[in-house]
Amino acid sequence: MILQAIHAGHGYGFSVMEMTGLPSGTVYPAMRRLERDELIRSQWEKPSIAEAELRPPRKYYKLTRAGKATLDASQKRYPLIAKLIPAAEEVEQG
């Protein structure tokens, strides 16, 4: 679910929490494990972008190639995951 949420464009912790319904205290450790297993990677946003928008910089997560492969395998096994958490563009179009 977390991989699908990140893939769907919910690239930071709180957004993943909101989308998956998982509580704080679950999402961040899970994301650390995914990062440790090299399924996702994280990167801090440039401070200048955040400063321009008067907000603190975010830490964004992205799927790695291995993460995408794992997500594809999971989607084949559980097609409902993709429907539960659609990509951000699909939501806007819908």
Added chain:
Amino acid sequence: MNERLHLALLRGAALLVRAPEREEWLAEWRAELWYVGRTQRTSFCLGAFRDAYWLRRNGPAPVYLQSPWHCLALLATLAALSLCLAFQLPLPRDILLSPQLPTGLVSITGIPLEDYRQLPVATSRSAFYGPVRFREGNLNVALASRNLFDLLNVSLAPVANPLVLINGDARLIGSSLSVAGRAAQVAATLSNRAWQLPGSANAWLLVDDQTLATESLGYVVAQMNPSTTNISVPHSNSSVARFICVPLAAPKLLVAFLVMMMAVTLVLPAVTTMSLGEYPGRHARRWIFLAAKSALVLVIVLFGSLDLFSLIALHLEAHAMIVGSVIGLRWVLIDQRRRCPVCLRVLTNPTTIGEPSRTLLEWYGTELICTKGHGLLHVPEMRNSYSEQRWLRLDSSWSGLF
């Protein structure tokens, strides 16, 4: 105000995270908090504690615990410190060094002096002491038979009119005091803990049995068969007075420790699995290490509890010992399970293998590796009777990789 509280919560959680990762986690939590809705902020901050707990539990062991020798050295240092502190602090020192009551002593409470004189016990093997008789300044003085402290195995300075002070300064021994108009010399000082009999006074004036005089009921200490439950004293008017004899069991630290260990043995399986996993071959060092670690942890808990609760003046040592032993031995078992059975170093590089959905068909769990190349440890995600953590030994042909 709420913002400060939330920030304080996040900072508190960050303290639980290891120093190298602390700033990174705090920055991420703070950044995320900005986006969290007002009503969800407190639960988000409390969730940070769960994050920190997870990090502690799943992160690498601290450097000083990774090597078995460093681990034992640290535990030995803590044990020595708690032991030294116990002999420095008054309360633990009293418990450790208080004179043990001799076996076969019984106590009789609420006995008149006249009945004590009629007891069918030799006067050399029994002693009478009364309630507080005089007050001299801060001293509540009671009269007692001259041999009372001999029966209790307390040695007295050889003085003519001995006075024993409870909680008195040992430097007072030999000094003279005036008690109810008569001169007395301090023959010994005892701590509160060392006085283990019923009745209380903070000074005992020792006199011959003939000069003992009190109209109040007193106490008797006698050396007799500990199975004696009561004793009868015939009166001149053909009535008989019966007194209950209470054995004065010598409180033995070893017995208390064994009782504590029994309680811990019952509780421990409820808080952690007792299995140490499947390790082919004999690893005697592993068991010696486990025994040494357990012994040191118990010493730390025993004396640490005594030290801590004597400092904060609460009589909760026994509770602290049981809880501390359970927590300590739980840590010993968890630590033992994550060590290489050959070199006893903490295993590293945890990697998740398999998927939760394949639990029933395939193996799913975490693999850890010994950095010295001794082998791999497979820890199942869901422990059960048929799926224990297993050690896979790597032979010397793998040594080139490490």
